[in-house]
Amino acid sequence: MNLPILMYHRISPQPDPGSDLTVTPGAFQTQLRYLREHGYASITLEHLARACRGEARLPRRSVVITFDDAYASLLEHAHPLLTRSGYTATVFAVAQALGRHNFWDDGKGVPRETCLGRAELAALQGQGWEIGSHGLSHANLAGLAPEALRRETADSRSLLEEALQSPVNVFAYPFGSWDAAARAAVAQAGYAAACAISPGTRSVTADLFALRRVYVKPTDSNGDFARKLSGWYLAYRALKRR
Ligand SMILES: [Zn+2]
Numbered sequence: 001m002n003l004p005i006l007m008y009h010r011i012s013p014q015p016d017p018g019s020d021l022t023v024t025p026g027a028f029q030t031q032l033r034y035l036r037e038h039g040y041a042s043i044t045l046e047h048l049a050r051a052c053r054g055e056a057r058l059p060r061r062s063v064v065i066t067f068d069d070a071y072a073s074l075l076e077h078a079h080p081l082l083t084r085s086g087y088t089a090t091v092f093a094v095a096q097a098l099g100r101h102n103f104w105d106d107g108k109g110v111p112r113e114t115c116l117g118r119a120e121l122a123a124l125q126g127q128g129w130e131i132g133s134h135g136l137s138h139a140n141l142a143g144l145a146p147e148a149l150r151r152e153t154a155d156s157r158s159l160l161e162e163a164l165q166s167p168v169n170v171f172a173y174p175f176g177s178w179d180a181a182a183r184a185a186v187a188q189a190g191y192a193a194a195c196a197i198s199p200g201t202r203s204v205t206a207d208l209f210a211l212r213r214v215y216v217k218p219t220d221s222n223g224d225f226a227r228k229l230s231g232w233y234l235a236y237r238a239l240k241r242r
Contacts, residue, residue, distance in 0.1 A: 001052065001205040002234040005045075005064040005195065007213040010071050011078040016111060020217050025077045031216065031225050032085040035063055038229075042087040044130040045170040045211070049193040052205050063229075065089040066195060066213065068134055068172055069102060070121065072114040079124075092134035092172040092195070093121060095156035098163060104138035104174075118163040125164060132170035133157050133191075140175050141182035149182060154189040170194065176213075183209045204234055212237070 008028075009021040016022035023031075035042075041059035048064060050056035065082070067074055070093035082089055097103060099117030102110065116124075121131050135141070136156040141149060153171065160168045169192045173182065176197030186194045187209055199210035214228045227233050 002203050002231055003048075003058070003062050003064070003205075004229045004234065005048075005066060005204060005211055005213045007195070007197065007215050008065070008067050008078075009069055010073060010113070011081075012073050013077070014111075016218075019110065020215075020219075023216060023218050025081065027218070027220075028078060029081050030222055032081055032087065034222070034226060034229075035087070036085055042082075042089065044088070045090055045132065045193045045195070046130060048205065048211075049170075049208055052208055066172065067091045068174075069094065069138075070097070070116045070134070071102075072116050072120070074116065075120060083127075088128045088130070090130040090132055090170065091116070091121065091124060092132045092170075093160060094134045094138045094174075095136045095159040095163075097138070102138075122164050122166075125166060130170065131160065131164060131168060132172060132195075133160055133168055134172050135174050138174045140177045141173055141185070142177045142179040144182065146181070146185075149185040150189075153182075153185045153191075157189050157191065178210065183207075198237075 011025055011028050012022050013024055040061045040063040042065055043062045045064055047056055051058045067089055070091050097115040101112050101114055125131050133156040135152040139152055157168050171186050171191045171194040173196055194209045195213055196210040197213055199212055201207050201212055204212045
């Protein structure tokens, strides 16, 4: 199945020199307007996973809007625009970073930013947003030892479930990085689906534990965004990677 699973990190008017992770609120608003005008409905990854298993139907034009790292600035800059557009999103939180900051970037010259806390994530969930795990410590899972893999996948899930007092069923690989052992650990931990970035699958949903996402970049023009949503682009990406 080919549908756009959009990947964002930070929505902020503050530029983020040298990184591809910050989209301005203005560009984000234009992108949401495009989605609305073209009849897209936002769905959760859990809904998508059920549809892939034949247990649910999807709206005619579906989009999944995802945010990695659960930055607190989402509440200020993305949440109001999404709400006004009638959309919900999926937020991937680092279990050890709730209410803290992006400690995994310390010393890398990346701006320090506060991460959403437990109450804020629970409030989003109450509004129909989906909260997923982005690992325990944002470790790169590829090549990790089995015990560390278990902690990053299973323990992050139980920690988030305890914090939110509700099930956490989806995962996103930090840095989009995974291997066969990481994929197996995510499945073993009981998640329904996991997001990668460019797993090289033949379709977006060919592997529910390595879903392909569309990386929305700060440099994308309106035309680039429209192109990245097209069925042609989603299928072509698959061909290119095969
Ligand atoms: Zn991340």
